[in-house]
Amino acid sequence: MSQAVRIRAGYLLAVAALLLAPQFFYPVLVMKVLCFALFACAFNLLLGYAGLLSFGHAAFFGGAAYVAGYALKSWHVPALVGLLLGTLAAAALGWLFGRLAIRRQGIYFAMITLALAQMVYFICLQVPYTGGEDGLQGVPRGSLFGLVDLADDRNLYYVVAALCALGFWIIERAIHSPFGQVLKAIRENEPRAISLGYDVERYKLLAFVLSAALTGLAGATKTLVFSFASLTDAEWHTSGEVVLMTLVGGLGTVYGPAVGAGVIVTLQDQLADKVGSLVSVIMGCIFVLCVLAFRRGIVGELQALYRSATGNRY
């Protein structure tokens, strides 16, 4: 009971922070953090709860960014329709990737997803619709239902916050659903799950598609925020960065990856004009430190600390 109250209080606090954040921080930075937080949480749904390490999530992030950007710029669709198209495209791509990759495990799974993502990157670079090296520039933000002008950062902020909150809610719900239970069982002991009559590949595929779709939502929203989709979004670098965010924040904790995304994005933003390309070295050091000393990540370590302090194991 008291735990339920604490959780509810935690959510209220998070919502309050989300509503007040633009009063204290530059809204575009907060929106960027939110997009990457959603990306990392979606990635964690796959790695932390299904035990599948995808090294090709940039394809969904970048693919959705391009699809949404193209739809908004060339077809002049309303903002939310653009986001929806991006999300659906990522889900479809996720289904295709999943069908091909899920039969393999561990490093082979990671390599297949990486290879497929590189193909998507190549397509993004070569096809005439994406603007090649330049990417899609000047994507209009449009308006919400023709009423609210999204060109205004504050207005857009609340839309992005609501979308990301929806994304987080879907992830949270999926983790604590009958489906999430089966997923955990598969992660824990796959042969046993099979022997209980579960077609594990179908569960993994659904997890993969969900993760890809939510990653797509994050990527499409990012296009709306920055008014552009670029090759960086689809690059393997981005696939690596989301692994870093997830590990720094806490693998397999529901909101750890969001914290990780916040830390990494803010650091990159603050350091970019101070240390230049050294930022990659700093990220590398953080990664090494995290893997060696804080394997549970920020949230994971805090949880462990809290548990040992209170003697409460759950």
Added chain:
Amino acid sequence: MADTIDYILETDALVREFRGFVAVSSVSLRVRRGRIHALIGPNGAGKTTCFNLLTKFLEPTSGSIRFNGVDITDERPAEVARRGMVRSFQISSVFPHLTVLENVRVALQRSLGTSFHFWRSERSLRRLEPRALALLAEVGLEEFAGVVAVELSYGRKRALELATTLALDPQLLLLDEPTQGMGHEDVDRVMQLIRRIAADRSILMVEHNMAVVAGVCDTITVLARGSVLAEGSYAQVSRNAAVLEAYMGTAEGGLVGPGGRG
């Protein structure tokens, strides 16, 4: 058809080769409905391979498998499980970081048909909990319902595995060494449990402990080097010269029977 109904599981000339090595060679096994059937044999005789073939965790090189008169040779492992033939594993096989209750509940929840519902709350699974607790009580684990499975003792993990298997209400249980690594008291408890379970089910078990085999099994099939060496009741099999030869390397003396332990 009428005579096949008597047998819940039948294999016909089942063969499995690994790169030229024949692990299971032309095994024709028939498990009678409602009986406890043991599969015994020296190490490397192909018992576990046989289990893996029957549950389709391995594809047979040739031969066929019929469950309840239906040919299941080409089915996937999960399909076989859904038909009512559920296996346990040689090494205790629980979901270590789920609670004891959740372990059993995962097995029960497939029957709800909501296992793909990622939008539904976990609370919808609570109505399975009375049934899960009843199953835990059956194996004497009800007081451990809230414990994370990894913290259970070895014997209790095996009991949990049995409860999880029973949750599927299988017609045929395949138990791979259910008493392996257990102390005397646990062995006795498991034997009683197996007898109780078998009241309305069929069981095929691999077992090394001859006291258990003699104590609970109706029919015994002896495997050696991948083929069936002998079949019959414990009394018949334990006097069979070929069996003694395979076990002891000599036809003198007898198998370590019920009196040989304890």
